[in-house]
Amino acid sequence: MVTGLITALIASICYGSASVLEAVAARRAEGLKVFTQPLYLMGLGLDGVAWVASLVALQFLTLFTVQALIAGSLIVTVLLAKMVFSTRLGTSTWWAMGLLVAGLVVIALATGEQPATGAPRLLAPVLGAVMLLLTVALLVLYRRRVPLAMSILAGLAASVSALAARGLELGGSLWQILMQPLLWVLCVAGVVAMASYTRALEHGSVGAMTAVFTVIEVVIPGVAGMLLLGDASRPGWEVAKFVAIALSLLACVWLAKQPGADPVHEAQSTHEDEEKMAGRGT
Numbered sequence: 710m711v712t713g714l715i716t717a718l719i720a721s722i723c724y725g726s727a728s729v730l731e732a733v734a735a736r737r738a739e740g741l742k743v744f745t746q747p748l749y750l751m752g753l754g755l756d757g758v759a760w761v762a763s764l765v766a767l768q769f770l771t772l773f774t775v776q777a778l779i780a781g782s783l784i785v786t787v788l789l790a791k792m793v794f795s796t797r798l799g800t801s802t803w804w805a806m807g808l809l810v811a812g813l814v815v816i817a818l819a820t821g822e823q824p825a826t827g828a829p830r831l832l833a834p835v836l837g838a839v840m841l842l843l844t845v846a847l848l849v850l851y852r853r854r855v856p857l858a859m860s861i862l863a864g865l866a867a868s869v870s871a872l873a874a875r876g877l878e879l880g881g882s883l884w885q886i887l888m889q890p891l892l893w894v895l896c897v898a899g900v901v902a903m904a905s906y907t908r909a910l911e912h913g914s915v916g917a918m919t920a921v922f923t924v925i926e927v928v929i930p931g932v933a934g935m936l937l938l939g940d941a942s943r944p945g946w947e948v949a950k951f952v953a954i955a956l957s958l959l960a961c962v963w964l965a966k967q968p969g970a971d972p973v974h975e976a977q978s979t980h981e982d983e984e985k986m987a988g989r990g991t
Contacts, residue, residue, distance in 0.1 A: 710770065712769055713769030713770035716762040716765040717766040717774070719759070720779050721759075722759075723756070724782035726785060728752070729786055733748050749907075753903070771935075772875050772933070772938070772940055777931070777954055778813055779927075780813075780926075780958070783809070783961055784809060784964070787802065802964065806960070809956075809957055809964065812953040812954070815953035816957065819953065832872070832873075833876070833894065834890075836891070840894050840897055840901070843901055851908060857918075860918040860919075862905040863905035864929070865925060868925060873892075877889060920962045
């Protein structure tokens with residue numbers, strides 16, 4: 710279980726760092742040009758490391774635990790924004806981060822080992838059908854400026870990816886792993902989530918879009934993991950775990966609404982203020 714907690718923490722740090730890099734890149738270019746930005750490619754590399762780390766964590770921990778711990782990446786995003794862009798963190802921001810840290814600690818203490826039960830037979834075809842619908846939605850909405858819809862779409866795709874990763878069996882040979890339909894569902898879902906989230910960052914607030922994305926990717930796969938895959942908490946910790954998850958999600962939304970959660974807008978506002986002051990000086 711310790712291995713799962715460590716890898717989930719690594720995933721959280723990498724995801725939070727990637728969000729800052731990708732947000733800056735999304736403001737420097739638009740459409741497909743974003744994907745050629747060096748900062749975006751660096752962020753994509755960190756996303757890849759985080760993705761692998763989350764796959765490892767899912768071999769030891771339940772979906773709800775892994776997804777909730779990864780939600781802590783928002784703290785990394787806010788702290789990096791303060792260091793890189795000199796954003797100001799108000800009292801409410803520090804309180805939100807403290808609440809989120811406390812919630813994540815309780816979740817880690819309440820987590821149980823991942824159950825040995827395998828994925829239901831219908832999981833792969835159902836997730837494949839859902840992924841097909843989400844891919845069509847991405848193609849239809851991509852050219853429109855609908856950041857909220859794209860953030861929701863990214864959260865749903867990330868949920869599919871998490872469920873597919875949870876049901877994936879990594880104990881066989883490489884060929885056996887490659888032959889599993891869930892692996893390909895996972896890969897397609899990851900691409901759709903990445904493209905949707907990037908598009909949302911182009912036209913929406915980084916903090917707000919991340920909050921929507923985070924809540925969806927924690928709640929949906931977490932509930933599905935309990936109902937379909939038998940995920941559970943440590944005996945006697947059930948209430949504490951769900952209270953901690955609720956507080957953590959509340960802290961995520963609260964934190965995302967703070968100015969420090971939107972590093973690009975903060976940097977732009979500071980630059981505009983400097984230009985106004987310079988203009989007055991002349």
